[in-house]
Amino acid sequence: MFFTLCILVFLTGCADKRPTNVAALQQWEGKEVTVFFRRDLLGAAGAPIDPTSTRLNHSVVSLNGKMISARMEGIFLDSRYKLNQDDPELRQSVFWIPNESILSVKSDE
Secondary structure, X not given: OHHHHXXXXXXXXXXXXXXXXXXXXXXXXXXXXXXXXXXXXXXXXXXXXXXXXXXXXXXXOEEEEEEEEEOOOEEEEEEEEOOXXXXXXXXXXXXXXXXXXXXXXXXXX
8 A cells, every 4th residue: 555655656746747827928917018929930030020020011920918827838818909900990809829939028017
């Protein structure tokens, strides 16, 4: 019985225990932020683009909103956005953005 208990403790102690949140991004939870996307994933790796640009050839390369949650795999962002640049209507959605897609995050708060 003692041997079985030791094996169980050993096996559960060796499990991959990853934190659910990323400390570097947690500081912005609940705040308004701008998330800039990696240019190479947008097909613009060779183009000289300012890292704080919000548009490239009429395409959005960033997203504004309130960071709901920062996790190991990515962030949840509550965003109000225009579908097209000239669209007068603001839409609202919650986005899941994988960390691999993020170039940088900026907050003015």
